Amino acid sequence: MRPTPHRRATAIGALVAAAAMLTVGVQAGTATAGSLPTAAPTAGKALGKVNPGALPASLSPAERTALIRAADASKAETAKELGLGAQEKLVVRDVVQDRDGTTHTRYERTYQGLPVLGGDLIVEETKAGVTKSVTKSSKAALKNVDTTADVAPATAEKQALSAASAEGSTKTKADRAPRKVVWMAKGKPVLAYETVVGGLQHDGTPNELHVVTDAATGAKLYEWQAIETGVGNTQYSGQVTLGSAQSGSTYNLTDTTRGNHKTYNLNKGTSGTGTLFSGADDVWGNGSPSDAETAGADAHYGAALTWDYYKNVHGRTGIRGDGVGAYSRVHYGNAYVNAFWSDSCFCMTYGDGSANAKPLTSIDVAAHEMTHGVTSNTAGLIYSGESGGLNEATSDIFAAAVEFYANNANDPGDYLVGEKIDINGNGTPLRYMDKPSKDSRSKDYWYSGIGSVDVHYSSGPANHFFYLLSEGSGAKTVNGVSYDSPTVDGLPVTGIGRDKAELIWFKALTTKWGSSTNYAGARAGTEAVAAALYGTASAEYKSLQDAWAAIGVGDRPGTSTGPVYENTTPVSIPDAGPAVFSNINVTHEGNAPATLKVGVNISHTWRGDVVIDLVAPDGTVYPLKAASGGDSADNIVATYTVNASSEVAAGTWKLRVRDVARFDTGKINSWKLSF
Template sequence: MRLSSSRRRTSHTLQRSVASVALAGVAALLATAVQSGAATAAPQQAPSASAEAGAQPVKLTPAQRAALIRAAGADTAATADELRLGGKEKLVVRDVVKDADGTLHTRYERTYGGIPVLGGDLVVRTDADGRTEGVTKATRAAVDVPSLDPAISTDRAERQALGAARAQDAKGPDVDRTPRKVVWAASGKPALAYETVVGGLQEDGTPQELHVVTDATTGKKLYEWQAVKNGTGHTVYSGTVDLTTTQSGSTYNLTDGARGNHRTYNLNRGTSGTGTLFSGSDDVWGNGTASNPESAGADAHYGAALTWDYYKNVHGRSGIRGDGVGAYSRVHYGNNYVNAFWSDSCFCMTYGDGSGNANPLTSIDVAGHEMTHGLTSATAGLVYSGESGGLNEATSDILGTAVEFYANNSSDIGDYLIGEEIDINGDGTPLRYMDQPSKDGASKDNWYSGIGSIDVHYSSGPANHFFYLLSEGSGSKVVNGVSYNSPTADGLPVTGIGRAKAEQIWFKALTTKFTSTTNYAGARTGTLAVAGELYGTSSAEYKAVQDAWAGVAVGPRPGGPGGGTSFENTGDVSIPDNGAAVTSSIAVTGRAGNAPANLQVAVDIVHTWRGDLVIDLLAPDGTAYRLKNFSSSDSADNVDETYTVNASSEVADGTWRLRVQDQAARDTGYINSWKLTFP
């Protein structure tokens, strides 16, 4: 989904004021990637190139990860207090990622009055000494509802949810549990709501877990999304491969004891349950043909093992949830079912046999795609609808493709084509093209303001295109024998940094920057932050991320076309009452020469009796530009304004700071965000 805001902005013109002054106050929080709804979100502030080695994630064993989660769980009350959450709010630890320098990225869910807050998730970044460096929030709205007593019945919520399912031509929709009470915070002002889950089958026979959110006061439908994630992939078998199996007495079965006891089952055309675990008197599985049920089982088992190995060896993650526990696979689902899917409720992948039950969808990139849906659910939790749904689907294409390249299997060579072997259309064409998504006739090459309203498999196009551009660059080229020719939205070239770096950037952004509501603007912000952490903000990699996003119409290139370049810090900084000044920093990079005479400084400060505040912009050399003076008569709340500063005598690149001081007693607040825009 896309969060949007429509905030008043006024403009003031200033000239250079006093000379260099000393800085006072506490260190500002680093910028965070909260959504603004526009696709021109600016980069997070990031460390210099010297930090890159320390920013690499470390490989945690399940026991080490569990210990970090326990430690964070013991400190949730203090964390909630530091984040200034309300008295009714509590945090629940969901995941922890650790960098080599000791930085922790702790992902939390929120509750309010004991009930879940959907769209209230956040990630807190702390340094090796436990100091908070930044917070990424799914919503910036304060979580507060007038009452926790619903005005409508659960029956009304059920009827609305069933109606939503029938509108999508669901087969046999049913509600198997009472709607649960939640706070819905993902798309505007938080509201008390019911979440209803509708089962049954989708129109194409895929199992259904349709989540419908109903306002518990008005009865209005607030949102809906599908929790079963469909994927598509190749039907090419992987040739003769080694499988890790288990022997019990004289019988072998498809249980992988080396990978969390992942098991592969035969549904034998069924559509429910786990089916029968593949077993036999020998350790030979299938004969390479679709007519032998074991062949598809062998492919699925092999693909799951490759995906496990990829995440463990490349990204240091032991299992989809990071807990060392394997998912399971089910093959031969339904009859003539031309798809595959991941379900959180069973923690499993399921594969159909294709048209005529002749082409099982059980090859490497299918397994990578489906298991990655599970990874996304366990980390960012990208809602499977709107722009976040497109990013969810693209993440599975991107990392599923990475698994295929990692496999280095001569029978299924790595490429940037999705589903080229299935031939659903009967003309030998792929389902999706990462180098130019629009070649499939439905996917979009570039971002536009309405992209969140189309099917997530097609709104994934810009992210897939971004990943290709970042990996390989624009223009004509041949990779592993496949020809590509990738255009850009702005007509300018993009130089790739290689797939290995591109997939590291995407994975770390997914696991440490993205939240359930991340949109394309937020994806740009998060990937730029990671590129800065890993390679430095003046690196070729950082610039390539900027250029690749500009190549799909998400944000401008530095110094290039697109209406100016923005740099933003959305980290909250508390302003002490009648105390010392505090500062918030933004690192500006890639701007040759001096700053402009019309530098735009957008300031968003939450503070009662704003007249108490004095606000200055500090240039990299310490020169101060007064934005707002103290005024004892200005009793209005908050500062939400854009100032124009003549900074033409200042070097553009460097660290700029917003300095704020409260010079009178009784009223308090915090810097919510601020932004520099270079026209």
């Protein structure tokens, strides 16, 4: 029976809570002291004919520190060269380097001493110190900002507390009092307050809500959540070797070869670090959740794999690149069905899952959470809107990459997220990269309203892109798992291999993207990287463009030889009401083609309700989509092919859309005709 709106909303909330969690598991085995055995890595090997100079250099923490110091010493000169105003100053945040000596220096900005949120930029310089490019998160000019506030800080704090309360926090005072900032992540720079409120969210996840308030009007400009969700005898990965330390006759879970990464037992607590796992022997866990050490072994193993992957494949030593290990906390809360990364503690935290039987400590979850830390310390993608979807997808992408890198027979690499932890309770993965909508909430394709979707579901198109770029479209089997990936335009995509796809995504993340990068910016960044690595005439570059077009971000090169007409005016679709129309006036001469492409972008909360027809200028109706009561997924982003060769092209073409069942509404966002 079709659920009522109330029940459906409840289900959505449960799925969102589950989606925030990204865990990786470990299995039973006997651990011994020492480093993790070298896995049989695949990433970084099959790179094909690549420009070696454009590959990331492997920097030691000391080398990275030296580059940062050099950039800091010359930042005033750099600001002058960039033409920044007298009120602006640069603050060095990170430096990465290519093998040919090209450096990519990431800066934050201040204005009259105030932090500028969304003002980050990247300067690319040759080995000789010549500036090649400057990538800014915001194209707006940072000038003429009135730094006198008309609104009191207390107003901003009240607004932030109200927003946090809606998320479940019971705090009556901000954890970080309102501070003056310049907000330029969206549009013209304005003076604002940034307030941070803590507490706990509805599901027990720690709260670290950032709220930006206009200091002139008191309007809320933006908000984002800084908590990013999502031998040992392990529960998920079998018997593994763990890095540990010995003090006298006692062993503890401190990985001395990986930045002294430590793993703690919170013992159902929700604050502090808990107790460092220690014991009289160097054997951790028994493969069952009944032994508290088992989850610790899984988390410790996942952290080690992730460290090794980033260091051995991308040359990054630690999450920040500084050689310092984060730490892990397991057994958070009671039956807490989630895991999360926090910048404030520089740590990963894992719940024990439903009935405390499925800790969220699988390989892909651990890698997912640690990657949130990498993203925070590189591109800094704001965890909201399209940048939030890209942030979440980046963690999914490298979760898959680490899982393949691990080459663990108990948890083979796949393009599924959280398949071991069974959050849904029915043996299904949390997310699917080949066809994200299989989870019933994630989006397969980009559309204009995707920035308003929860980041765990707006990540779908980027996950889909990565799968298509790696493996290509259509049906195939990888490591025993069957996939069948569609494309929005119905055209095929040829995969370039996962190793190349990982390299391109990582290099774009660290050298091309900024805090407010959206899907269009992500495409531009990866194109620039692919061009540097393989050249614009390469098969890799073409496949990358095809993969982006296949998820609705831009077009394929050379696929449209005729004119394209588009209507981008939104039209509301009433619930179980009369048909609505959106018109396009075509001036193209001659007849329409036998392969007329009709691109449709419709938001709707139950797309099976929707019937879509194309109406030609002479009134002929071409059915595009019929109703399907059981199709409960959101939205219709698709391209239909119509044989309209008998129609005169010139005239008014209409998209006719009707909702034929109750309880759900939507709107036509845009549609286009490609002749």
